[in-house]
Amino acid sequence: MGNGNITLTINGEEVTAQKGQTILEAARGNGIFIPTLCYHQKISKTGACRICVVKINDRMIKTSCTEPVTEGMKVETEDEEIVEIRKGILELLLAEGDHNCLYCDANGDCELQSLCYRYGIEPSGSDFPKNTREIDYDSSYGLKRNENRCILCGRCVKACAEIQVKNVWSFAGRGSHAHLTSDISEKIGDSSCVACGTCVQMCPTGALSFQQVLGKGQAWELTKSSSICIYCGVGCKIDFYTNREGQLVKALGCDDGPNNGHLCVKGRFGFDFVQSDKRLKKPLIRKNGNLEEASWDEALDLVVSKFSGYKEKNGPDSIMSFSSAKCTNEENYLLQKFMRAVIGTNNVDHCARL
Amino acid sequence: MILVNDIQNVVDKWGNDSENLMLIMRELETKSGKNQVDKDTLQTLAAVMNIPESTVSGFVDFYTMFKKHPRAKFLIRVSKSGPDHIMGARDVFDFIEEYLGIKPGETTADGVFHLEACECLGVSSVAPAMMINYDIHGNLNRESLKKIFDAYRKKEPSFKSDCGPETYADACIIDNGKQTKRLLAAIGTVKAESIDSYVQNGGYAGLKKTLKECKPEDVITVVKDSGLRGRGGAGFPAGMKWSFVTKGDMQKYVICNADEGEPGTFKDRILMEGNPHAVIEGMAICGYAIDASIGYIYVRGEFRKSIELLQNAIDQARAKGMLGRNILGSGFDFDLFIKEGGGAYVCGEETSLINSMEGERGYPRFKPPFPGGAGFKNLPSNVNNVETFASVPMIMERGADWYKEIGPTNCSGTKLYCLSGKMKNTGLIEMPMGTTLREIINDFGGGMKGGKKFKFAHVGGSAGGILGEDLMDLPLDIDQTTKAGVTLGSGVVLVADEDTCAVDYLLQIMSFFEHESCGQCVPCRVGTSQLHHILKKFANRTAKKEDLDVLIKKATLMQKASLCALGQSPILPIRTMLKYFKDEFIRHCDPGYSCPECDRSLKRYYSGAGH
Amino acid sequence: MTNSIREIPVSEAFLIIGSNTTENHPVIGSMIKNEVIRKGKKLVVVDPREIELAKYADVYLQIKPGTNIAILNGFMHVILRDGLEAKEYIKTRCEGFDELAATVKKYTPEYVAEICGLDDPEKIVEAAHLLAKTSPMALYYCMGITQFRSGVNGVKSCANLQMILGNLGVAGGGVNPLRGQNNVQGACDMGALNAVYPAYQKVPDEAMKEKFEKAWNATGLSLKPGFTIVESLNAAIAGDVKALYVFGENPVMSDPNQHHVIEALEALDFLVVQDIVLTETAKYADVVLPGFSFLEKEGCVSNTERRVQKMNRVVAPVGDNREDWWIIMQLANRMGHPWKYEKAEDIFEEIRQVTPSYAGITYERMEKELIQWPCPTEEHPGTQYLHKDKFSRGLGLLSGIEYTAPAEEVDPEYPIILTTGRLLEHFHTGTMSRNSRILDAIVPEGYIEVNPNDAQNLNVVDGELVAVSTRRGSIRIKVKVSRRPKDNVVFIPFHFYEACANKLTIDALDPGCKIPEFKVCACKVEKIAV
Known part of the structure; x- marks a missing residue:
């Protein structure tokens, strides 16, 4: 093919991939599904869960997330043996942890759950002992941790190391006793965690979850809409999730924005003020020294009559306006137009300097 | 608690780079006087080294030799692996419980001893064995244990090893004149502590000849021709492996895998303790062949004595100009450093070993990339076993044809077989590749111990296969064993008798x-x-x-x-x-x-x- | 930013000066950390507080607050002394070099170390060499450069450095101010400033007056620049400003010298506040108009890299609130101007007509493309980085800038330097972050960061309540003993009305852009007798 392109066969179909791509990337690029758990496109490869194994040239079994494509390679993504292996791995994972979806925050939004469903895994009835690992629901204001739901895929460790670059998480212990640690065996709330929540966003199960922000809603009941973070000037794009009652539930970083899906603690958790009971709900007018609720007409007419009065009597420059760096371009534009074209002054400024 | 300044000094001594974490940790543990690296120490260490606390914590947690909780002045680790199990590890635990009153995980009331169970200590010919701090003792029985513990009560912990004489290199070789000695010829003849002794016995002739007569690619050709295959267990042709190392201007590394952890294996330890210069010489030749100017020997942390002898040999080789800049006037630079393990069998896997060398948890890496392309610090690295490197000087000196004279066509040379278990004699032997179990048991093992009946042999280590009577005449080489559904592995021959369940x-x-x-x-x-x-x-x-x-x-x-x-x-x-x-x-x-x-x-x- | 966030991986070195990036722009902070820690890129950090990035810096210079210009001149002195400047670039693309060279001549490392309170002048040399020898090098700054009486000069000094190193107009380089609010860039672009129309078209310009009168179908636009915020407060006290319309701002909390702000608000005849909650400022209002929060409205915002992005309605509005643009339109309509907008996009279409740099941007493109102004036509891809082949003014203007001391220096009565800023978990005046449960729970109250040495001298311990006073006011606040601030420097975040940093700050202004000197004033810290 030239141009660094490689031709290979996946499930009997000839497909094209780029040199240096893995089988998984080539498959996904061609719309072919291969299940993954530890793999995540935003972090370096791990190759640990082994769920993405495929058969190469009818003999080798390799993880597709790590194996580079080669010219003429023949790949089977899901033959009987591969399915058997995947089932085996899922059974091991289910036996290792406490995966009861009924009580899990991730129910309906869990990659392990959906793979178990896909491959028809039944409870094994086996008596293999489970290691009891840490449950820490309280120490952090932002994050909850239930390691009995952890599959040790390492996404959180890498998210913290490679995206937030804070390295709060690491694996501790070894073998079947391996588990997560934050700093040196600290509770997450006592650790150096900055609550950016990226680990939670990337957790494939319910091991890490967000502290409830407002009312609850299950994955399938939530509606997603994107907007831009209201805080600093980076302009992170955020997917906000609301429930059936219209309450905000959670915020996930959106990949399209300048943030590439990443958020900080403010973008992640600083949105419930929108539905706080401190919100103003009606215009207020000061009467006898107190601010009292009024109708829009009353309030607007009062402002207009005052502004008109000062404009007439003291001149347009006796009226000043502060515009807002927290408001949209349209609103800022309109306010300065109002001051300039309606009042007749250039008395408009905002907090650019503050 | 260890003071901030002390921690700073240790970091300064070894270098502020996470690749030195193991050595730093080991020294801090020793300094603690309690065989401990506690949380405060780890926190300070992370701050001093400016690395994440979680990294330090995850590292310590991976290596079983380190513990965050206090142990005792003397830490007793009793091996419970296969050979020790068969040879009476349980009796050792029983006696310790009786005599010192402690079970694994417990400390004596006086705070002198703490007991742990561990895996094979690399002295299986003298199983059952234990290690007290860094001193290994074998052939344990009630009397010897009592004597040892009483002696330790009067001792102060030291960073220097003081192993029992039964574990010494020459004491662990079965010497009945029937062997085909190549690697073992020097053991007992050459003084391990003396480079002069090595040189007098023909040492460094291979390196000299190589530097004088060969181009790097010639070395690879000779090693390929010799048919030398990796002696660590996988049996991959060494010359081929060398040829796979990426070429170019980047730094490359030679790495010697001396993390001899396969239960029942002790051959590498004996080579390092009996003839360390052969390993150094072999690595230098490899360095020349693959254009690497730096080498590392990753030695099991339990092998304190090997580390001491190797370090001494490296220092002498440097002083003699066999390591360092412009070796023997050839323009070839090569220097060698020791890295240590921390008690993790998996680090014998070459990519885990590399991660461990970098100061990481010893997780294996997925392949590709192979170490030859991206190894230590993601730079091209060639990893071979101790026995493999030790075989290289003689191949270069005497030629591929000479080397091939012994052993089957596809598995040339001799093999070190590690004999342990219920035979009259146990120890190390060197025989042509393909020696049978029957020959080993009868000619070298002196038959079954106490006239008991043979039950099975576990060949190749814990990861190896069980051989019964039917395979008594199977040639134990790399290919024949595989064909028979078992493996030669690193050359462990552990024999169990009818008493074994x-x-x-x-x-x-x-x-x-x-x-x-x-x-x-x-x-x-x-x-x-x-x-x-x-x-x-x-x-x-x-x-x-x-x-x-x-x-x-x-x-x-x-x-x-x-x-x-x-x-x-x-x-x-x-x-x-x-x-x-x-x-x-x-x-x-x-x-x-x-x-x-x-x-x-x-x-x-x-x-x-x-x- | 002259350059773009996605160029961070292109930069080989970073100079972070006056920006606590990992706390105030955390996502960019992480991206920079990633380059430095994981890829070994070079980093020089200049900040009076030992911020997180200082830990990873190749050179960290803990300067005295208010001495940025001296250190930048020091860098340039070393660069010119050692011949490390981009000679060809200076020759072909800049002017004013001789003046600059003459000015920085006296800023020897020793002289600069003295001004900046640094022990080791060699570190200035080391930093300068590193910055000069690694390219492209990106300079990032924030309010730690600008919030001084010499703020404009600080910015010019940054530009000087980047021009003499040839780092302007190249990918991965640039002078990159990190904007502190989600649409501070856009508010400026839209002309919410006293002396410019949208796209920085100047007010005292007949042609512009004519252009906008025509575009807006209006008459009598003023040629006279208006008041800036702090000036208008003075004018209110003087009786010249009678009415104030505050839209989404909280000057009682955000402006320096709170006492003075309140005095001004009380002097007004009429105050209208349009906001989402009853802010500290709204409490002084005559009329309060409830607007929409960010998740209730539609519109667009421009981020720190000039990227224009669409905001969408996520939740239904609360109460009887109205779109903010609707409120403004209503006022205009009721004052006889028949504006007719039905949705935010109608306004944006008008913006495009009068704002050349936005002319090519549409709502449709925002949804689909990464688009940064200037973008003059719908076919234009937008501009990833500015000054590519030439500067907007032609040649880049190098100017000799002298270091000048802050307005208020320490004296025996007020012996400690106070500097202010933000925390990771909070934002500005707290209107939003302190009404977010999790953020408020993580950091529920303010504190004063005191160096351990100073804490010892003051005989105060961590958590102890102290009195902090300046010539303008006094607050009570808890001590946080921290290694972050330099000796004799204390830091107070300004988010907390209970311990309001801006009761203390000074309202000295930069003579050019009128930015207040939030970052440095003299204070005293006193133990409270029990």
Whole structure:
């Protein structure tokens, strides 16, 4: 093919991939599904869960997330043996942890759950002992941790190391006793965690979850809409999730924005003020020294009559306006137009300097 | 508590780079006087080194030699691996409990001794063995144990090893004149402490000849021609491996895998302690061949004595100009440094070893990329075993044809076989590749100990296969063993007699795999734990016959899907054990069946707190 | 930013000066950390507080607050002394070099170390060499450069450095101010400033007056620049400003010298506040108009890299609130201007007509493309980085800038330097972050960061309540003993009305852009007798 392109066969179909791509990337690029758990496109490869194994040239079994494509390679993504292996791995994972979806925050939004469903895994009835690992629901204001739901895929460790670059998480212990640690065996709330929540966003199960922000809603009941973070000037794009009652539930970083899906603690958790009971709900007018609720007409007419009065009597420059760096371009534009074209002054400024 | 300044000094001594974490940790642990690296120390260390606390914590947690909790002035580690198990490890624990009043995990009331169970200490010919701080003692029995403990009560901990004489290199070789000595010829002749002695016995002639007469590519050709195959266990042709190292201007590394952790193996230790310069010389030649100017020997942390002797040899070689800049006026630069392990079998896997060298948890890396392309610090690196490197100087000196004179066509040369278990004689022998079990037991082992009946041999280490009578005449070379469904591995020949219970023995093997699994990949992490659990059920007579199928099914899944050789291995001992002793396993399914061996292990290792 | 966030991986070195990036722009902070820690890129950090990035810096210079210009001149002195400047670039693309060279001549490392309170002048040399020898090098700054009486000069000094190193107009380089609010860039672009129309078209310009009168179908636009915020407060006290319309701002909390702000608000005849909650400022209002929060409205915002992005309605509005643009339109309509907008996009279409740099941007493109102004036509891809082949003014203007001391220096009565800023978990005046449960729970109250040495001298311990006073006011606040601030420098975040930093700050202004000197004033810290 030239141009660094490689031709290979996946499930009997000839497909094209780029040199240096893995089988998984080539498959996904061609719309072919291969299940993954530890793999995540935003972090370096791990190759640990082994769920993405495929058969190469009818003999080798390799993880597709790590194996580079080669010219003429023949790949089977899901033959009987591969399915058997995947089932085996899922059974091991289910036996290792406490995966009861009924009580899990991730129910309906869990990659392990959906793979178990896909491959028809039944409870094994086996008596293999489970290691009891840490449950820490309280120490952090932002994050909850239930390691009995952890599959040790390492996404959180890498998210913290490679995206937030804070390295709060690491694996501790070894073998079947391996588990997560934050700093040196600290509770997450006592650790150096900055609550950016990226680990939670990337957790494939319910091991890490967000502290409830407002009312609850299950994955399938939530509606997603994107907007831009209201805080600093980076302009992170955020997917906000609301429930059936219209309450905000959670915020996930959106990949399209300048943030590439990443958020900080403010973008992640600083949105419930929108539905706080401190919100103003009606215009207020000061009467006898107190601010009292009024109708829009009353309030607007009062402002207009005052502004008109000062404009007439003291001149347009006796009226000043502060515009807002927290408001949209349209609103800022309109306010300065109002001051300039309606009042007749250039008395408009905002907090650019503050 | 260790003071900030002390920690700073240790970091300054070894260098503020996480690749020195193991050495730093080891010194801090020794400084603690309690065989401990506590949380405060770790926090300060992370701050001093400006590395994440979680990194330090995860590192310490991975290596079993380190603990965050206080232990004692003297830390006793008793090996419970296969050879020690067969040779009486349980008796050692029994005696310690009786004499010192402690079980594994406990400290004597006076704070002098703390006991732990550990895996093979690399002295299996003198099993059962234990290590006290960094001193290894073998051939343990009630009398020797008593004497040892009484002596330690009067000692102060030291960073220098003080191993029992029974573990010395020359003492561990079976010398009956029947061997084909190449690697072992120097042991006992050459003084390990003296480079002059090595040179007088023809040492460094291979390096001299190489630098004088060969171009790097010629070296690779000679090594390829010699048919030398890796002696670590996988048997990959060494010259081929060298030729795969990426070429170019970047830094490249020669790495010697001296993390000899396969239960029953002790050959590399003997080479390092008996003739360290041969390893250094072989590595230098490899460095020349692959254009690497830096080499590392990654030595098991338990092998304090090997480390001391190697370091002494490196210092002497540097002083003599055999290491360093412009070696022998050839313009070739090569220097060598020691890295240490921390108690992790999986670090014998070359990519785990590299991660460990970098100061990481010893997780294996997925391949490709192979170390030849991206190894230490992601730079091209060639990793070979101690025995492999030690074979290189003679090949270069005497030529490929000479080397090939011995051994089968595709597995040329001699092989070091490590004899342990229930034979009259145990120790190291060097024989042509392809020596049979019968020859080994009869000619070198002197037959079965105490006239007992042979039950099986476990060849190749814990990851190896079980050989019964039918395979007594199988040539133990790399290819024939594979063909017969077993493996030569690193050359372990552990012999069990009729007193050994197949279930009890396999239980120890599965306990070993669970303990040593790194926990990174799912099949191995969960699989090893489940295999161990099933074996426990057989041992306590609660298993069902169908559990044998589960055992095979799980181990097969692990073989197919595990990331590295560790998880791929348990199927071999399981399948081969069941080939011979399935009935014995089925007998164990009967709750009424009496098995004192299993009972003893269950009581010793699986009762009390934590179980 | 002259350059773009996605160029961070292109930069080989970073100079972070006056920006606590990992706390105030955390996502960019992480991206920079990633380059430095994981890829070994070079980093020089200049900040009076030992911020997180200082830990990873190749050179960290803990300067005295208010001495940025001296250190930048020091860098340039070393660069010119050692001949490390981009000679060809200076020759072909800049002017004013001789003046600059003459000015920085006296800023020897020793002289600069003295001004900046640094022990080791060699570190200035080391930093300068590193910055000069690694390219492209990106300079990032924030309010730690600008919030001084010499703020404009600080910015010019940054530009000087980047021009003499040839780092302007190249990918991965640039002078990159990190904007502190989500649409501070856009508010400026839209002409919410006293002396410019949208796209920085100047007010005292007949042609512009004519252009906008025509575009807006209006008459009598003023040629006279208006008041800036702090000036208008003074004018209110003087009786010249009678009415104030505060839209989404909280000057009682955000402006320096709170006492003075309140005095001004009380002097007004009429105050209208349009906001989402009853802010500290709204409490002084005559009329309060409830607007929409960010998740209730539609519109667009421009981020720190000039990227224009669409905001969408996520939740239904609360109460009887109205779109903010609707409220403004209503006022205009009721004052006889028949504006007719039905949705935010109608306004944006008008913006495009009068704002050349936005002319090519549409709502449709925003949804689909990464689009940064200037974008003059719908076919234009937008501009990833500015000054590519030439500067907007032609040649880049190098100017000799002298260091000048802050307005208020320490004296025996007020012996400690106070500097202010933000925390990771909070934002500005707290209107939003302190009404977010989790953020408020993580950091529920303010504190004063005191160096351990100073804490010892003051005989105060961590958590102890102290009185902090300046010539403008006094607050009570808890001590946080921290290694972050330099000796004799204390830091107070300004988010907390209970311990309001801006009761203390000084309202000295930069003579050019009128930015207040939030970052440095003299204070005293006193133990409270029990």
